Amino acid sequence: MTDILSVARLAGVSRATAARAFSDPEKVRASTREKIYAASEQLGFRPNYVARQLRTQSTRIIGVMLPTLSNPVFSEQLQAMENVARAAGYALMVATTDYDPERETAVLENLLRQRVDGVALTVADAEHSPCLQLLAQEALPAVLVHNPSASAHFITVSVDNQKAMYKATRHLQKLGHRRIGMVAGPFQQSDRAQLRYQGYCQAMQKAKLDALPLIEMAHHTRVDSERLQPWLQGDAALTALVCSNDLLALSAIGTLQRLGYKVPKHISVIGFDGIALGEMVSPALCTIVQPQRELGIAAMESLMGLIAGIDITSRRLDFSLRKGESVARPPLIDKLPGNLS
Amino acid sequence: MTDILSVARLAGVSRATAARAFSDPEKVRASTREKIYAASEQLGFRPNYVARQLRTQSTRIIGVMLPTLSNPVFSEQLQAMENVARAAGYALMVATTDYDPERETAVLENLLRQRVDGVALTVADAEHSPCLQLLAQEALPAVLVHNPSASAHFITVSVDNQKAMYKATRHLQKLGHRRIGMVAGPFQQSDRAQLRYQGYCQAMQKAKLDALPLIEMAHHTRVDSERLQPWLQGDAALTALVCSNDLLALSAIGTLQRLGYKVPKHISVIGFDGIALGEMVSPALCTIVQPQRELGIAAMESLMGLIAGIDITSRRLDFSLRKGESVARPPLIDKLPGNLS
DNA sequence: TTGTACGCGTTATCAG
DNA sequence: CTGATAACGCGTACAA
Numbered sequence A, B: 001m002t003d004i005l006s007v008a009r010l011a012g013v014s015r016a017t018a019a020r021a022f023s024d025p026e027k028v029r030a031s032t033r034e035k036i037y038a039a040s041e042q043l044g045f046r047p048n049y050v051a052r053q054l055r056t057q058s059t060r061i062i063g064v065m066l067p068t069l070s071n072p073v074f075s076e077q078l079q080a081m082e083n084v085a086r087a088a089g090y091a092l093m094v095a096t097t098d099y100d101p102e103r104e105t106a107v108l109e110n111l112l113r114q115r116v117d118g119v120a121l122t123v124a125d126a127e128h129s130p131c132l133q134l135l136a137q138e139a140l141p142a143v144l145v146h147n148p149s150a151s152a153h154f155i156t157v158s159v160d161n162q163k164a165m166y167k168a169t170r171h172l173q174k175l176g177h178r179r180i181g182m183v184a185g186p187f188q189q190s191d192r193a194q195l196r197y198q199g200y201c202q203a204m205q206k207a208k209l210d211a212l213p214l215i216e217m218a219h220h221t222r223v224d225s226e227r228l229q230p231w232l233q234g235d236a237a238l239t240a241l242v243c244s245n246d247l248l249a250l251s252a253i254g255t256l257q258r259l260g261y262k263v264p265k266h267i268s269v270i271g272f273d274g275i276a277l278g279e280m281v282s283p284a285l286c287t288i289v290q291p292q293r294e295l296g297i298a299a300m301e302s303l304m305g306l307i308a309g310i311d312i313t314s315r316r317l318d319f320s321l322r323k324g325e326s327v328a329r330p331p332l333i334d335k336l337p338g339n340l341s
Numbered sequence C: 001t002t003g004t005a006c007g008c009g010t011t012a013t014c015a016g
Numbered sequence D: 001c002t003g004a005t006a007a008c009g010c011g012t013a014c015a016a
Helices: A004-011 A015-023 A030-043 A049-056 A072-087 A101-113 A130-137 A161-174 A191-206 A225-232 A246-258 A292-307 B004-011 B015-023 B030-043 B049-056 B072-087 B101-113 B130-137 B161-174 B191-206 B225-232 B246-258 B292-307
Strands: A061-066 A091-096 A118-121 A142-145 A155-158 A180-184 A240-243 A268-273 A286-289 A320-322 B061-066 B091-096 B118-121 B142-145 B155-158 B180-184 B240-243 B268-273 B286-289 B320-322
Touching: A004 A015, A004 A030, A015 A030, A049 B049, A061 A072, A061 A101, A072 A091, A072 A246, A072 A292, A072 B072, A072 B091, A091 A101, A091 B072, A101 A118, A101 A130, A118 A292, A142 A292, A155 A292, A161 A180, A161 A191, A161 A240, A161 A268, A161 A286, A161 A320, A180 A191, A180 A246, A225 A246, A240 A246, A246 A268, B004 B015, B004 B030, B015 B030, B061 B072, B061 B101, B072 B091, B072 B246, B072 B292, B091 B101, B101 B118, B101 B130, B118 B292, B142 B292, B155 B292, B161 B180, B161 B191, B161 B240, B161 B268, B161 B286, B161 B320, B180 B191, B180 B246, B225 B246, B240 B246, B246 B268
Parallel strands: A061 A091, A061 A118, A118 A142, A142 A155, A180 A240, A240 A268, A268 A286, B061 B091, B061 B118, B118 B142, B142 B155, B180 B240, B240 B268, B268 B286
Antiparallel strands: A091 B091, A286 A320, B286 B320
16 A cells, blocks of 8 residues: 555655645645645555554544443444544444453453553443453543442443432332332343342332342343243232343343233333333333433543543433333232332 | 563563564563563553554454444344454454445545454445445455345355345245235335345245335334325235334334234234344244344454455355244235245 | 654564 | 564654
8 A cells, every 4th residue: 555655756745745735734735735635546545544643642543342232222322422433533443341350351451552542431340340440540531331430530421220220110119019029130240230229129118118139130131931930920929020121121021921921911011221122112111211322422522521631520311211001000909008109 | 651662671671572572472581571571560561552553564453334233233243243353353443324325435434544454344235335346446355244245346244135035925925915015214225125125026926916115114223103004004905014124023013003903913024134132022023034143253254264365255144034923824814816836 | 835854662674 | 582773654843
């Protein structure tokens, strides 16, 4: 591939002038600029960003680290981030971790070696993440997405997971549900799942109900029929399920229907995230809606602010409860508990 | 950030030796190697990939260009690609185009400037893609994913879209359906949608039935109720719908149910892609299953082969029909047409 | 406005 | 086994 020197020669100018024509066009007379562009065209010259990056000590690349792209929450967020990054002239380097702390550090290390200008990342568990300790030692602009801002060192963009799940659970209680269970994926792995469980517990306590142990699935996004069934039988059968994410909730609804339960007639199901698909299926999923695209946009804008040296603070975005069609009053005449506000 | 020269100085060796200790450890005596590692540790040295890239003329970065990440088909594929790339020591630079040809060329141009070692891309329409013309002029290793290999210049990894949709439509016909419609997103944009429509037409013709005009939606993944309704009424009301992708199919099912139609009792729906969610919902989606992860894996492996200089040919992967629960015999006593094999 | 000259951090080629 | 040195392609003081 031709380099800028050949272009300069063909245009009959010095290397410096040719370089300027690309990096700082104002600084060169229009007529010579045209000659340079023509020569460049003719030779099929294309600026070498690697060389530029080395010289300017800035890559205009942003590193993005995510648990997985198989969950629409993250791929939507990535899509939003990509849009604003590209519009601002940044490229994205993307890597996934599958909630594995070791992979998190490996990925981050790689991003650092690539000399990305900043990173936007979602870690499995911000409290015990070796990767964040690594990051804390570096001066690299960074924004955590989704993770609670427990570690006050980092800029975070998130919603209040605990409060959101509290609200979801209260919603069920107000409809008369008393035996409400929560299902989640591998629990210890995700700090968000933990916060959501706390929100659930808090709501149960508020209503003077027993917070049940978490119904833990092997997979983050799929319900195992066998693990669910015990909770559906007998006197203490659940009348409602809160799920730690929408994919789990949709999977739960499908599983329940296949087991012969009608949703929401026999059992109510509520999700968390607000993925687009939840609205399209029937029954439409009742869920906590996180502003996924806004999260991505806000994260990218904060990050670009940091890179520009602007003072940035953590942001907490609003969530909402979408009613959908997967929730109704409990089936049996379940006398309302005294203590509902 | 410290560079390798400082490490060398601290270790009391030359820059060359220090560099060797990292790139080719065998070539340096164990004792001095240890001194170098110690110095490196102490200074917090981290290899600068940008400099390495400039020197070696190889970035070990692969560019990935996709229409969107909002469709699980692409995000799953990306996830698979990321896994194999990372395992092989490649990083991924990702950009989306939203089916816009101009954005396609802009994105590709940027990837070229970044000097990626290869690209894996899915374009909206391979036949009329300025971006592919651009690519054809470069010597860059490239693999097209999903796109038909019409342009024989390129290595392609795909399934036979036409044949797949033919099979889906025949499946409906064999169950007794005669009035079958096909719904798709913005049609001209996607070469795959066009091939799928051809498959549908071919199947209708084979059964001596009228191929109906495409029912075109404004969005690639969402059904507009108003555009659908005219096809559901009167004597010629459709008894089955084939959809150009799964999101559209799920959306169609939701819409139909909300309009009071039962799926599959009143109307059958069949999708295309085989996204995971299709299996989880109820009724489970009947669909053509593309091996999404395999597509991603095969594409990446082919690309890495190309980069390594190995001879690679296009690959066509197998699809299958998943029966699901969203398809049944047509509701009315619809006399079977004579001509079903 | 244009040209000269240096450096960004590595790796590769040669000698020693 | 180790060291000196020249690239890689570009941006930018500084001088003209």
